[in-house]
Amino acid sequence: MTLTDQQDAYGRLLLDAFEERPAVEVVERDDGFLMASTAGAPANYFAPFRRWPAHQRKAMRLVRGRVLDVGCGAGRVALHLQRRDQEVVAIDLSPLAVEVSRRRGVRDARVLSIAEVDERVGPIDTIVMMGNNFGLFGSAPRAKRLLRRFASLGSGRRRIVAEVLDPSQTNDPDHLAYHERNRERGRLPGQIRIRIRHRHYSTPWFDYLFVSPTELETLIEDTGWMLTRTIPSSGGLYVAVLEGC
């Protein structure tokens, strides 16, 4: 799948922010719920390491060897790891995100979706999914399928360091109603269907997955991965560390 220019709302947002034009991230959920970021994005996508939240900084200590940065955005994680002399393959579905990453100095940035990752990325020691990018797995069945494939790409000591959102950490009635409808349809409560909109650009609708640590443990059964550690944060965010087994 290749995004058309009109569909690359996320990349356009990053490019506009990079070139100092007005840019506010707007996420539309398929129930009509609209979230517009306040202070956070897109500035967060460009933040230097010292301004990252503590749990993300801690997570970086666990990133070793040759790295696959899934959903690299504006490249902040890849740039940090490059500065530490790690080799990074940074991928993003968005052509403009990849362009911004390259312009900011990411040496190996490729237009590639999480579903297209295969042996062409080369041997990988750590897969990094910051910025809540565990969500890119989309749904439980897709996560299982992709995790099995990721297991085959890794070195002997393969690891995934992923930021995850626990959807149960909310009391927002809109979110709770959405979770309940998911349960009724046999989905994980935190599987949300969204698109990103910016000016006249709109991404296609896509699924984004939020899971609690318990749901995560169930999800990764029989995929070749086990949950070895979590790094808690606030607002339901946490980092999950998965190791090959």
Next chain:
Amino acid sequence: MTLTDQQDAYGRLLLDAFEERPAVEVVERDDGFLMASTAGAPANYFAPFRRWPAHQRKAMRLVRGRVLDVGCGAGRVALHLQRRDQEVVAIDLSPLAVEVSRRRGVRDARVLSIAEVDERVGPIDTIVMMGNNFGLFGSAPRAKRLLRRFASLGSGRRRIVAEVLDPSQTNDPDHLAYHERNRERGRLPGQIRIRIRHRHYSTPWFDYLFVSPTELETLIEDTGWMLTRTIPSSGGLYVAVLEGC
């Protein structure tokens, strides 16, 4: 017309901002173009007089006598005029905007649309339409109709002090294409159909009118008003001062 709770996206935005919850104004145009405010709104709706843009502060010198504040929002204009000991009737279509205005100290705030203004508001010397609220006239025919009615409400020295956006002051291809489609349909180029969205709230679609000073002069012909002064600003914004004739 009375907005339902679900339709009061604008008022909900103001209430959320007032109660210090995340609030970003998102305006969706009927061609799918989405504008999310950056630093500006909703903070601007609460700004004290000293932080207003210069052209708005200047405009306040022309506001005399008993005032009708059309589209009062969070009440910043009404509060300023009250502090100057002017009597103000503040109206807004949004019940929650009126609630926020009252909680902030506006003494006479009423849920009333611009189309519902009649002699019940009492004798008015100056009609104020800040925050680009000339747009609330919606379309050329509606503006003519309402201006004629406003002429009948005024005192002998009636005045309108309105902030207007000149749509010709842009080189954005999306906006220019929209203007061109309007021309083809026999509308003023700057008549835009929009709705405001916030979380699961969405206003009905409504027309909002941007006009150049020249278009404004044509528009007000035979309505009982004449353009006596404009106060220029940046980005196409200006204040138009209309006097009864």
